[in-house]
Amino acid sequence: MDTNFFKMFQEAKSHLELGMSKDIQAFFEGRNDIKNHTIEMKNEGIIFINIKLYDFSRKLSKELFLEFVGFVGYSRYNLFINENEENIDRYLYLTKSSNISGVKMEIVIS
Numbered sequence: 001m002d003t004n005f006f007k008m009f010q011e012a013k014s015h016l017e018l019g020m021s022k023d024i025q026a027f028f029e030g031r032n033d034i035k036n037h038t039i040e041m042k043n044e045g046i047i048f049i050n051i052k053l054y055d056f057s058r059k060l061s062k063e064l065f066l067e068f069v070g071f072v073g074y075s076r077y078n079l080f081i082n083e084n085e086e087n088i089d090r091y092l093y094l095t096k097s098s099n100i101s102g103v104k105m106e107i108v109i110s
Contacts, residue, residue, distance in 0.1 A: 005081045009092050013045070013101045020103055023072045024049070033060065047105045061089045061109040069093065074103070 024047070028037050035052045042048055053060060069078050074097035083090045088110045096102035 005079070005092070009081075009094055009104060012094055012096075012104060020072060027068055027071045033064065042106075045104060047103065049105060049107045051107065051109045053109065056087050056110055058084065058089070064109060065089070065091055065107065068107070069095075 024039060028034060033053060033055075035054045037052065038048075038050045040048045051064070053064070065080075065082075069080070072095070074095045076096045076098045078093070078095045080091050080093040088108060091105075091107040091109075093105040093107055094102055095105075
């Protein structure tokens with residue numbers, strides 16, 4: 001993964017607002033393409049989301065991630081970096097609005 005992005009990601013402050021927490025949960029409700037998912041908050045303020053698809057494909061994984069970003073992302077910026085492995089996509093995602101701290105996420109789709 002790109003070291004400049006990784007450094008910026010590590011240095012960014014992260015704070016999960018109640019509204020963001022509800023948006024993340026709402027995104028997963030009633031989806032037919034997701035077998036299961038877990039959401040955890042790490043000590044570093046990073047939200048870890050693990051998504052297991054019924055039928056993994058790189059195309060479906062990318063579409064799901066971009067739909068997620070469109071659903072939960074704040075207005076100021078949405079930055080991410082992606083690493084692909086066999087049947088697994090990993091994302092580091094940072095989103096921020098102008099008046100609050102950012103939210104950092106690590107998302108794994110398989």
